[in-house]
Amino acid sequence: MLQVLGASPNSVVIMRVLRAEFGTDLAATRAVLRSVLSGDCTGTLPEMEHVARRLRASGITAVAARA
DSSP, X not given: OEEEOSSSOOHHHHHHHHXXXXXXXXXXXXXXXXXXXXXXXXXXXXXXXXXXXXXXXXXXXXXXXXX
16 A cells, blocks of 8 residues: 655645656556545555655655555
């Protein structure tokens, strides 16, 4: 599970990272953004840690956790 922490994370920055990582179009990226912000974005722990690491490098506080 991928979790973004903080009161109001910057959605634009998160979307940039998600588009770069997943190679999705804008509409699909918005859907992934909604799942990330709601805490419903799941995958393998290594996959989620990779994305969390990329988000942290962009200034977003993110963690990967087992679901």
